[in-house]
Amino acid sequence: xxxxxxxxxxxxxxxxxxxxxxxxxxxxxxxxxxxxxxxxxxxxxxxxxxxxxxxxxxxxxxxxxxxxxxxxxxxxxxxxxxxxxxxxxxxxxxxxxx
Amino acid sequence: xxxxxxxxxxxxxxxxxxxxxxxxxxxxxxxxxxxxxxxxxxxxxxxxxxxxxxxxxxxxxxxxxxxxxxxxxxxxxxxxxxxxxxxxxxxxxxxxxxxxxxxxxxxxxxxxxxxxxxxxxxxxxxxxxxxxxxxxxxxxxxxxxxxxxxxxxxxxxxxxxxxxxxxxxxxxxxxxxxxxxxxxxxxxxxxxxxxxxxxxxxxxxxxxxxxxxxxxxxxxxxxxxxxxxxxxxxxxxxxxxxxxxxxxxxxxxxxxxxxxxxxxxxxxxxxxxxxxxxxxxxxxxxxxxxxxxxxxxxxxxxxxxxxxxxxxxxxxxxxxxxxxxxxxxxxxxxxxxxxxxxxxxxxxxxxxxxxxxxxxxxxxxxxxxxxxxxxxxxxxxxxxxxxxxxxxxxxxxxxxxxxxxxxxxxxxxxxxxxxxxxxxxxxxxxxxxxxxxxxxxxxxxxxxxxxxxxxxxxxxxxxxxxxxxxxxxxxxxxxxxxxxxxxxxxxxxxxxxxxxxxxxxxxxxxxxxxxxxxxxxxxxxxxxxxxxxxxxxxxxxxxxxxxxxxxxxxxxxxxxxxxxxxxxxxxxxxxxxxxxxxxxxxxxxxxxxxxxxxxxxxxxxxxxxxxxxxxxxxxxxxxxxxxxxxxxxx
Numbered sequence: 001x002x003x004x005x006x007x008x009x010x011x012x013x014x015x016x017x018x019x020x021x022x023x024x025x026x027x028x029x030x031x032x033x034x035x036x037x038x039x040x041x042x043x044x045x046x047x048x049x050x051x052x053x054x055x056x057x058x059x060x061x062x063x064x065x066x067x068x069x070x071x072x073x074x075x076x077x078x079x080x081x082x083x084x085x086x087x088x089x090x091x092x093x094x095x096x097x098x
Numbered sequence: 099x100x101x102x103x104x105x106x107x108x109x110x111x112x113x114x115x116x117x118x119x120x121x122x123x124x125x126x127x128x129x130x131x132x133x134x135x136x137x138x139x140x141x142x143x144x145x146x147x148x149x150x151x152x153x154x155x156x157x158x159x160x161x162x163x164x165x166x167x168x169x170x171x172x173x174x175x176x177x178x179x180x181x182x183x184x185x186x187x188x189x190x191x192x193x194x195x196x197x198x199x200x201x202x203x204x205x206x207x208x209x210x211x212x213x214x215x216x217x218x219x220x221x222x223x224x225x226x227x228x229x230x231x232x233x234x235x236x237x238x239x240x241x242x243x244x245x246x247x248x249x250x251x252x253x254x255x256x257x258x259x260x261x262x263x264x265x266x267x268x269x270x271x272x273x274x275x276x277x278x279x280x281x282x283x284x285x286x287x288x289x290x291x292x293x294x295x296x297x298x299x300x301x302x303x304x305x306x307x308x309x310x311x312x313x314x315x316x317x318x319x320x321x322x323x324x325x326x327x328x329x330x331x332x333x334x335x336x337x338x339x340x341x342x343x344x345x346x347x348x349x350x351x352x353x354x355x356x357x358x359x360x361x362x363x364x365x366x367x368x369x370x371x372x373x374x375x376x377x378x379x380x381x382x383x384x385x386x387x388x389x390x391x392x393x394x395x396x397x398x399x400x401x402x403x404x405x406x407x408x409x410x411x412x413x414x415x416x417x418x419x420x421x422x423x424x425x426x427x428x429x430x431x432x433x434x435x436x437x438x439x440x441x442x443x444x445x446x447x448x449x450x451x452x453x454x455x456x457x458x459x460x461x462x463x464x465x466x467x468x469x470x471x472x473x474x475x476x477x478x479x480x481x482x483x484x485x486x487x488x489x490x491x492x493x494x495x496x497x498x499x500x501x502x503x504x505x506x507x508x509x510x511x512x513x514x515x516x517x518x519x520x521x522x523x524x525x526x527x528x529x530x531x532x533x534x535x536x537x538x539x540x541x542x543x544x545x546x547x548x549x550x551x552x553x554x555x556x557x558x559x560x561x562x563x564x565x566x567x568x569x570x571x572x573x574x575x576x577x578x579x580x581x582x583x584x585x586x587x588x589x590x591x592x593x594x595x596x597x598x599x600x601x602x603x604x605x606x607x608x609x610x611x612x613x614x615x616x617x618x619x620x621x622x623x624x625x626x627x628x629x630x631x632x633x634x635x636x637x638x639x640x641x642x643x644x645x646x647x648x649x650x651x652x653x654x655x656x657x658x659x660x661x662x663x664x665x666x667x668x669x670x671x672x673x674x675x676x677x678x679x680x681x682x683x684x685x686x687x688x689x690x691x692x693x694x695x696x697x698x699x700x701x702x703x704x705x706x707x708x709x710x711x712x713x714x715x716x717x718x719x720x721x722x723x724x725x726x727x728x729x730x731x732x
Contacts, residue, residue: 012504015195022191023654029187036180037481040459041474044466047173047458054421058173058458059526062180066519069187073512076191080508 013087018080025072032068036061106560107248111567115263118282118571122267122275135272135604136203136583137499142277144506148513150277151497153284155182155488155514156521157233157573158240158544159634161287161566164522165550166543168529169396170430172456174463175529179522181481185488186518188646190511193489196653198498198507204583205495206592209648209663213727216593217664223588225644225667226492228675229637230581230614231621233493234574236633238622241570243544248563257622260567264574265615268582269608273500276575283572286565288517291524294547294562297554298531299419303401303426304410307536308553312393314448317346317355319364327357327366341436343369343445351384351391356447369445370395370431370540376440394549396538399450400427416527423530424453430533431540446540456533476698480635483702487638490645493573493580578614585610635700636678643670643705651713659724662717670709677701 039046039057047058055063133139142150160182167175201208206222238257245256267275318330325339329346337345337352344355344366355366370393373381382392401408402425411422431446451461460466463480464473488494498507532538532546535553539545551562586606590596598606625633647670648663678684678701685694698704 012199015199015504018195019653022195026188026191029184029191033184033187033485037478040177040481041465041478044459048454053417054424055417056424056454056457059420062173062176063523063526065180066183066523069183070512070516070519072187073190073515077508077512081505084505 014083017083025076029072036065104560106556107563110560110564114564114568118267118279121278122270125271125274132600132603135607138273138277140502142500144501144509145513146281147497147501147510149284149517150280151514152517153280153572154576155494155518156287158237158570161569162240162544164525165529165547169532169538169546170543171462173458174461176526179525181484183519183522184485186515189489193649194498194507194511195504197495198504201499203499203587205492206588209652213660215660218660219588219593221664221667223584225671226584227581228671229492229641230577232637232640234577234618235621235625237570237574238618239625242622242626244566253626254623257619260570261615261619264571264578265612267575268578268611273579276579277500279575280572283568287569288521290561290565291521294551295524295527298527300413302411302414303398303422303534305398305401307397311536315368317366319366322364340438353384354445367448369447372444374442394537394539395431396533396536397429398426398534399429402426424457426453428456428534472697475703476700479698479700479703483639483642483700486646487642490641493576496580578611581614582607582611639701640671640674642702643674643709647709647713657717659717659720661720662713665716666709666713669712670705673708674701674705677704
């Protein structure tokens with residue numbers, strides 16, 4: 001068997017916390033994405049409604065989904081990095097009984 | 099239309115290819131170890147990896163396909179951009195770090211990390227090969243599509259050229275050279291697409307898109323009969339009337355005209371046409387291609403700025419650009435096909451479309467007028483496959499093994515989301531810009547973005563053409579690395595248990611890359627003419643159905659067993675491919691008789707749940723396997 005990462009990885013005490021946060025954020029985004037699909041499918045004419053800066057709902061929602069992915073990604077990274085720094089300090093690793 | 103090779107485009111492309119080949123030979127010494135060849139030694143910086151992700155992901159389908167689709171069908175093309183980008187959220191939040199933690203060279207490693215199962219090794223490798231081939235074919239076809247008009251080479255030579263270059267890149271330095279090719283290509287694509295968009299905004303919108311734009315004629319009609327029309331203008335001679343179209347002749351050239359009404363009176367409007375004669379001659383607007391009578395099209399019939407009708411706008415900001423299009427009217431060309439005395443005729447009739455219809459869904463996807471529940475289900479199915487397919491594409495997943503840590507895997511995914519998201523926003527402007535700039539080739543939507551660039555000077559056109567070529571090179575090299583890993587690492591080393599030395603495994607990887615390259619060249623030639631975006635859709639649907647349920651359940655359901663994973667991959671892949679084979683699109687593509695057995699084109703809505711159900715049932719039935727695994731571990 002030849003599995004396991006190509007680069008040596010240290011123990012990550014934050015991985016469980018990050019996985020839970022990731023799943024929560026995934027469901028938030030999935031809900032917003034589902035709303036987009038539902039409106040497009042059930043009432044596509046609603047997508048023509050003017051919303052902001054002269055743009056209709058289709059453009060606002062579509063570009064919003066792209067920008068939301070970027071913003072949520074940056075927030076996720078910030079929170080994960082903070083948690084990693086907090087839980088993976090040398091002393092906390094020692095306490096964790098690695 | 100008649101294309102002419104641009105010497106500058108050829109020079110830039112040759113320079114780019116020369117540079118990346120030089121880079122490949124330079125990095126070849128780094129690729130002598132297995133880690134170096136398959137995973138670039140796990141030493142790539144997260145920022146470089148993030149842009150390389152963009153270079154890997156933004157394939158010919160994204161740059162050429164989506165821009166072309168928006169140029170021909172408006173907002174519906176942009177739905178692909180949204181779905182392709184949204185898929186990265188799954189990659190970031192759910193897949194990135196576990197993939198990095200569990201795997202070594204291929205995504206099969208990650209799936210099999212806990213089990214050491216022959217079933218998983220075989221099925222995941224097969225799925226990697228099927229998805230990679232489904233993705234490779236359109237890239238190679240795209241290479242041929244680009245090479246023919248821009249370098250003046252035959253389709254087959256274009257495919258061979260790209261295939262050979264990419265195989266050399268991969269076979270010399272594996273993942274390291276592939277990473278830098280993708281990094282350069284991703285960076286160039288985003289920079290020059292931004293420049294193209296700025297040029298579009300600066301130029302603004304105009305009723306006459308450019309000086310050389312063809313002025314479509316209208317002829318008054320004095321009487322319309324069942325099989326004839328009487329013309330008010332005598333310079334044309336009436337020949338025939340069929341399917342609502344009228345065939346006229348002038349200067350010994352026959353052309354097709356559309357019968358319509360203007361101010362309540364019957365008129366004939368000049369229509370672009372293509373005729374394939376019974377003796378296989380191809381005529382454009384009644385003449386051979388070299389006569390250059392097949393005009394580029396796409397213009398606005400009414401421009402409204404702040405409630406006032408104008409002939410041109412001058413420079414516009416991005417939001418104002420979209421608003422003016424929404425308020426105005428655009429002439430699109432509807433394709434009509436019919437047989438005429440043994441000839442196959444295609445006539446494109448001008449169709450004034452409101453900006454409001456263009457800027458919302460419904461022109462391509464049947465979700466509005468003429469929609470039924472099947473067509474709506476088909477649309478949902480497509481959006482599901484795009485969302486869940488990205489994070490299950492093997493050539494994307496292997497990029498997680500090229501960075502040093504899980505943190506780097508996460509950061510590189512965020513860089514990828516920013517770069518790819520920004521590019522996808524640009525596709526809306528490039529597509530709409532092409533739609534109204536009089537540059538469209540009605541015969542090939544794929545060329546829209548490249549032809550748009552030509553309007554802003556030969557330099558930008560040449561650079562964009564070179565970028566389009568590099569787009570194919572970057573993605574194909576990633577796919578060949580993925581396929582080579584599946585053969586050498588998953589199948590030969592793990593599944594068959596071939597006793598490789600480090601050097602032997604790299605050699606096997608290189609041979610697998612060369613064989614994959616040859617297969618890709620052959621398939622690229624065989625599938626000439628098949629729609630590029632159509633085939634990429636297969637890859638996403640198969641990846642989402644075969645791979646994602648296995649990845650998600652492995653990560654989040656402790657009862658998942660090896661047999662459950664192996665069978666769910668099989669069921670997901672088999673059901674997705676079967677539905678595609680029996681779909682209406684397939685029936686139309688290959689001119690099969692009768693109606694297709696299944697009413698939908700996109701399999702995701704059936705095949706993804708089927709794979710999940712299979713995994714759950716089989717896992718519940720094989721819980722003893724997991725108990726044994728735990729006993730052995732203890």
